Amino acid sequence: MNLTFALLRRDLLLALRHGSDTLAVLLFFLLAAALFPLAIGPEPQTLGRLAPGILWVCALLSALLPLERLFAADFEDGTLDQLMLSGLPPSVVALIKAAGHWVVTGLPLLLAAGPVALMLRMPEEGIPVLLAGLLPGTMILSLLGTTGAAMIIGARRGGVLLPLLVLPLAAPVLIFGVSAVDAATGGQTAQPHLLLLAALLAIGLPFCPLAAGAALRAAVE
């Protein structure tokens, strides 16, 4: 247990020391979202209608950014060998990495999503539902992303391969996340969509670390 927290603390400390990498995710999210009003025009009606989709797609793409390097540094400097020999099961090592990824990218995206939603003129009644959906949504993205990142370790064009692996799996998250907001702004209940997101998280939480752990084991062989 101590080792688990020590490893998580180490990941967060490294993210803090390489602060520009961490900040880049947030800036990418803000910039990508800011491009849409320029492209489709500032008309509040259109923009507000599209805002949930824009926010979710931007969050999804931003969360992908740091994934290519998630295990690459550890693989190159030999730390991955040491992690595999730490006595922790590989799946726990993967879960620690996913947790670190969420704190460094998911949490900042969650904090920035509210202001960006206002900027895109999203109807105000949709914002709490958007955040309620992004909370499990970003966690699932971290879990799926960690699995993808573990699979591309050592691959020559990993950065290209990663979105191809992760994005199709992330499609349900996008669908339920956006339909939750649409339901709320359309005067319907968002609960079923949010519950489906929670169900996806409940499936991903045990299975993604297991798959990622197996990929890590294969990567060091």
Next chain:
Amino acid sequence: MGGDIAAGLAHKGSKVHFLGAIVFHGLDMAAIRGERLVFSGVNFTLGAGEAMLLVGPNGSGKSTLMRILAGLGRLAGGQLIWNGDDALADRTAHAGRVAYLGHQDAVKHGLTVGENLQVWGDPAPGLVAMDLERLIDMPGRILSAGQKRRLALARLAINPAPIWLLDEPTLGLDAASVARLGHVLAAHRERGGMVVAATHLPLPLQDVRELALP
């Protein structure tokens, strides 16, 4: 059963004495790398407090064997046995009883020497053993190659696992550090630990057996 005892011992701290009767041995081991048979029919037996040196020319499979012993690589044939049980049946349990020093030092450039060690246990004994106390607040990125190696060896020194696997441990070390490594290895063997090393340089290990890879 035997594996449980060893794994338990490995987590209790560096002051434990390993059971004298525990034996680590390989039977008729073979390894394949890149669809080529690297070695086959390799046997060894290692008891508590014993040391073994892998010798052989470049490409003879020393590093491959080392990774197999660590449970990182895959055996193409044969068996690895720890205290009567298949060592690789539960790789996580096996990981708890080995400490591995590979070619890479696994030093994080963004962390200081102290922080690099802290993840793996109480850094103090390791810092003393490899004379790194003065460098404790130095970030990993400004360490020299030899200093990084010493940091990797300090991580080894605080690892309570009974089996130490050292791949070219003295690479880049100065004479004083090699002598310090000698003390660390002697103390580990005194506690009943095992050492397997692969190197082309002279190692400060007394009373060591050789395993020749063709």
